[in-house]
Amino acid sequence: MTNAPVIVTRDLAKSYGDVAAVHGLNLSVGANRITAFLGQNGAGKSTTIKMLFGMIRPSRGDGTVLGKPITVSEENREMRRRVAYVAEDKPLYGYMTVEQTIRFASSFYSDWRADVARRLIIEYKLPPRRKVKKLSKGMRTKLALLLAFARRPELLILDEPSEGLDPVGIEHLLQMLVAQAAEGVAIFFSSHQIAEVERVADHVCILDNGRLLLDASLDQLRQSYRRIDLVFASAPPEREFQITGVEKLQTKGNQLCVFASGNAEAVIERARDLDAVSVEVAPVGLREIFLETVKEN
Amino acid sequence: MFFKLAPTTGQPLYLQLMQQIRHATETGALRDGDQLPGIRTLAEELVVSPNTVAKAFSELEHDGLLELRQGSGAFVCVKRRTRSLADHVQVARRQLRDLIERLRDDGLSNEEIQRAFEAELLYPAEMVRKR
Numbered sequence: 216m217t218n219a220p221v222i223v224t225r226d227l228a229k230s231y232g233d234v235a236a237v238h239g240l241n242l243s244v245g246a247n248r249i250t251a252f253l254g255q256n257g258a259g260k261s262t263t264i265k266m267l268f269g270m271i272r273p274s275r276g277d278g279t280v281l282g283k284p285i286t287v288s289e290e291n292r293e294m295r296r297r298v299a300y301v302a303e304d305k306p307l308y309g310y311m312t313v314e315q316t317i318r319f320a321s322s323f324y325s326d327w328r329a330d331v332a333r334r335l336i337i338e339y340k341l342p343p344r345r346k347v348k349k350l351s352k353g354m355r356t357k358l359a360l361l362l363a364f365a366r367r368p369e370l371l372i373l374d375e376p377s378e379g380l381d382p383v384g385i386e387h388l389l390q391m392l393v394a395q396a397a398e399g400v401a402i403f404f405s406s407h408q409i410a411e412v413e414r415v416a417d418h419v420c421i422l423d424n425g426r427l428l429l430d431a432s433l434d435q436l437r438q439s440y441r442r443i444d445l446v447f448a449s450a451p452p453e454r455e456f457q458i459t460g461v462e463k464l465q466t467k468g469n470q471l472c473v474f475a476s477g478n479a480e481a482v483i484e485r486a487r488d489l490d491a492v493s494v495e496v497a498p499v500g501l502r503e504i505f506l507e508t509v510k511e512n
Numbered sequence: 513m514f515f516k517l518a519p520t521t522g523q524p525l526y527l528q529l530m531q532q533i534r535h536a537t538e539t540g541a542l543r544d545g546d547q548l549p550g551i552r553t554l555a556e557e558l559v560v561s562p563n564t565v566a567k568a569f570s571e572l573e574h575d576g577l578l579e580l581r582q583g584s585g586a587f588v589c590v591k592r593r594t595r596s597l598a599d600h601v602q603v604a605r606r607q608l609r610d611l612i613e614r615l616r617d618d619g620l621s622n623e624e625i626q627r628a629f630e631a632e633l634l635y636p637a638e639m640v641r642k643r
Contacts, residue, residue: 247563248561248563249561249563386559389559390556390559393552393555393556393559393560393561393562394552394556396555396561396562396563397551397552397555397556397562398552410519413519413520414517414519414559414560415559415560415561416561417561417563417564433525434524434525434526434527437519437521437522437523437524437525438522438523438524440522441522494631495627495630495631496630496631497522498520498521498522498523499522500519500520501519501520
C-alpha cells in the first residue's frame, strides 16, 4: 500500500473576472479510501475537479494528482492514463452507438478490461446498437460509468455520478465503488446524495463558496457531533454554553438546543452543574452536519 | 450471518460491525471455527467502504475473537474469555430487567426509561470504551 495522498492542492484558486469560484483550497485526498466531496450547486466542486484534470487553469496555487503537477501539461497527460474520470456533463459522442463508444474507449486505454465492460453492459441493460444521443439521462450516466469502471485506474474521480440514476442504479453504483475500493483504487467523488455518501465514504470534504469548511473522517464525525437538548426551570443561561466544540446555540423559552462538533461531555456536565431539568443527547447525521456547516458560512 | 449497519446512530460503522460480530458469537449464531465472508464480499454486501470491514476485522483479531488467515479470510475463534463475557451479558440482562421493573413500579413509562438509558449511554461513550 502506498500512503502518499493521491490529490494534493496548495492554495488552489480560480477566479472568473471578479468572481472567485475557488478560494485558496488546501486539499489532501488519501490513497486507499473513498472520499466524498460535498457542496451546494456552484460551491466550486466541478471547477476544482476540472483544475485537477488540467481542463481549467488555476488563477493561483498549484497541486498534484498521483504526484504529478496539475499545471504541467506533459505530466498531466501521463497522470490521466492512470486516472479514470466521470465528468459532470458525461461528454460522449452522440452520433456513436453504445457499442461503438465502448470499442472506441477500449482502443485508447491500456488498462481496459473487456470482461468487465461486457458484464456491465448486461447489468446496466444498455442497448448496444442505440445511438448515444437517443439515450435517456440515466442510460448516459451508466455508459459513462461503464467507461470508467471497465478500466483499472489508480484513482477514480467522479463528478455527480448518480445523476439521473434510479434507486436501483444508485445501489449498483455504490457497490461498484466499494468493489473498486476493495481492489485498492482511491476514489474521489462529488455528490448531492448525502444518505448514500454517508454509507460508503471513509472521508468527507465539504466545500462552500469555494472554501473548504470541513475535512474529516466520517467515523470521526459520527463519534463527535451531537445535538444536546436542554430544558431549564427558567430562561437558559445561554452564555455558559459558549465553549469549545459548541457550534450553535438556540434558545426557545426554557429550552436550549446545543449543536456541538465535539466536547459533548463538557456540555452535559455544565448542564448538570446548572441544574438542567432535562438533558437529551442525540447523534447528528451527515445531512444535518452539512446543512448546519453551510448555513453557518 | 446478517449484519446491518446504521450510518446515523452516532457510532462509527466499524464499531457497529465489531459489536454485531461479537454479539453473534455470544448468542452462538457464530461458533468457533466459523468462517466470515472476505472483506470485499462483506463490504459489497453491506455497501460500506472496505476499510470499515478491514478495521472491524483487525480490531477483532486484536481482541482475539477473529483469526485472519492470509488469502483465506477470517475465522471465528471463541475462547473461554468470550464465553465468560457471554455469561456476564446474561447476568447484566437479569439486573437490567430488575432495574426496569423497579423504575416501572416508581411510575416511569417505558419511553421515559428508554430516554434515560439513551442519555446515559450516549454521553460517556468515549469513557466506557476506555475502560
